[in-house]
Amino acid sequence: MYVAVKGGEQAIENAHAWLAEERRGDTEIAELSIAQIREQLSLAVNRVMAEGSLYDPDLAALAIKQARGDLIEAIFLIRAYRTTLPRFGASEPVDTGEMACDRRISATFKDLPGGQVLGPTFDYTHRLLDFKLAADGEVPEAPMRDADLGDVPHVTEFLNREGLIEEAPYDDTPPPDLTREPLEMPAERALRLQALTRADEGFTLGLAYSTQRGYARNHAFVGELRIGAVPVEMEIPELGFAIEIGEITLTECETVNQFKGSKTEPAQFTRGYGLVFGQTERKAISMALVDRALRWEELGEDNVGAPAQDAEFVLYHADNIQATGFLEHIKLPHYVDFQSELELVRKLRREAGVDQVQEAAE
Amino acid sequence: MKDGFDANTARKAWMSLLARAPEGRAAALLDTAMVRPAFTWLRAPEIGGTMVGARAGATGAPFNLGEMTLTRCTLTLETGEIGHAYIQGRRKADAAAAALIDALMQTDAAEMLRAAVLDPLQDEQTRAKAARAAKAAATKVDFFTMVRGED
Structure with a gap:
């Protein structure tokens, strides 16, 4: 009723x-x-x-x-x-090789072209509260060094030269779009990457951590982490050519993962990929680890039943807006639902004779 | 055909420069350089979004990364030149100035506007980029090897 x-x-x-x-x-x-x-x-x-x-x-x-x-x-x-914005088009895929890097580090190669550039990082801080920030104060200008970083090629390119790492071959298949079509399984990698880049940071971090602790362990190294601005180009229909429509800051993480090889593939390193809007390092690394774990099937690895290998589990629970929408709705009025539950419990208790037993005890 | 290609390259360069300009900057330079001519809107400034693409592993298959806000408009000068603007963010006044400059760059005013608007914008962007790169360079690690302890 x-x-x-x-x-x-x-x-x-x-x-x-x-x-x-x-x-x-x-x-x-x-x-x-x-x-x-x-x-x-x-x-x-x-x-x-x-x-x-x-x-x-x-x-x-x-x-x-x-x-x-x-x-x-x-x-x-x-x-x-x-959802209220009219869609004016789609950009060309951004070229992160062109990034003006604020930060670029590799945990796998000490001496790499472009060098280890720390950027504005929390790493190596002592994580002690800085009470100077509680008082007003001028911040001294950051030091500059007159040094051209030169080309900052992707780290995986070096490994590619030796054939030691799987390639990410160029492809122009139009990707599916989560904002246009509902998420359905099986989800191809392009769809997984779109879902992961906007996934909840905490959830993604927890899953990535679970792979490090042994649930579908894939021995990830941060081959490269880079943060910086990339231009966004879009084809303008009225003009018939592409222009830059602006510039966005991105964080990119490429992991290098152990791979023992399979019947058809020799032993080589495999890759996980994270790319996220803004300076969002923890999220980008987490995304790369989860991306790699979800690739078990195409790489011919065993499904060990780990949560991070289960695309359906990961992708259907990673979106914090879906999750919070469903979670928080249970605090809204459910008076009628609850009324029927109440009647059901009373009926079951009557049938089990619970009330008579209690009366007898009194 | 070659002329058309070069013209497109030049136009792409200035439209891109205008799209990257900081808020209000292109308009301020335009207004210092000249009195804005009369024009008619073919498409009044409107705010929307575009889906930004990326590639798996930086070089592989494309995927959708997320959207960004975008303002666009199109106008025509009384002399018939058409100016377009597609610029990042929600900036109708900046889009209007960018479209006007795009149209004017197709007129006799081009040389004057290059000197008064585009060159200063380019210089400012180059300086800002260089300052950021210099700060990044100052955080580049210079390794030195300690005595190794194997023997």
């Missing part, structure tokens, strides 16, 4: 008014501007862009402000906004 119930409008309106007040906090404290969030909480902004799957730092900063810093709520706002 469906029972329509009305009520609560005033309570909802008042709750939202209070939310706005709590969001602002103590009015004695200066209000945060969107530009402050964009510039000073930029890694939060990057995460919201990556998982919101929309590159726009100002919108991500606005979403973080509106969501009171709840990043999943902010991602939800961005996902909702992006």
Whole structure:
């Protein structure tokens, strides 16, 4: 039986008014501007862009402000906004070999063309709270060095020359698009990569960690991690040629993984790939490990039943907006559902004679 | 045919430069250089998105990485030249300035605009890129080998 119930409008309106007040906090404290969030909480902004799957730092900063810093709520706002945007086209695939690298490191090769460039990293900090940041202070300008990095080729290119690593052969198959077609199994790699790049960072990290701990272990090294700006080119139909429409910052991780070889393939290294909007290093490494684990079938590896090998499990649970939508809906009114459950439990207890037993005990 | 190719290359270069310009910068340079001529919108500035592509393993099969916001518009000058703009972000005023510059670059004003708008924009972008590259270079590790301990 469906029972329509009305009520609560005033309570909802008042709750939202209070939310706005709590969001602002103590009015004695200066209000945060969107530009402050964009510039000073930029890694939060990057995460919201990556998982919101929309590159726009100002919108991500606005979403973080509106969501009171709840990043999943902010991602939800961005996902909702992006559905309202008319699609003007699709870009050419970005060329990460052309990246203007802020950071570029390899855990596998010490001396590589372009060198080990640390960039603005938390690595090698002592993870001690810096109380100087609690006081106002000028930041000294970062040192510069008059040195051209020159070409910064991908690390896997060196291994390719010896045939020691699998190739990623050029291909122009149009990829499926998760934003146009619902996710269906089996999911080809292009679809998996699209789902993983916008997947929840925590979930992806946990799965990647599980592969390191032995659930579908694939012995990953970070062959290369690079962060920097790449131009985005798009074909303009009115012109008949492609132009750069802007520039985006990306984090790319290529893992080099052990592979013992199979009946048809000699022993060689295999690869996992992570590419994520913004400076999002933990996510990009995690993505590469999970991508590699999901490739077990094409590489002829055993399915050991590990969660990270199960594409359906991974992809259907990696999206934090789907997950939180379903999870959080159970707090909304289910009065009628629960009423029927209540009646069922009472009936079962009557049939089992539970109430009589209790009466006898009294 | 070769002329057409060169013209496209030049146009691609300035349209790309305008798309990468920081907020308000192209408009400010244009307004310093000249009074904006009259024009008619063929497509008023509108905000949308584009799907950014990438390749698995950087060189392999393409996949969809995510979307980015984009503003586009098209206008025509009274003398008939058509200007287009496709620029990153939600920036209608910047798109309007970029489309106007694109149209004007097809007129006699091209040389003046190159000197007053495009060259300064290019210089600023080159300097900003160089400063970032120099900061990155300062974080490049110089290895030195310690005495090895095997013997």
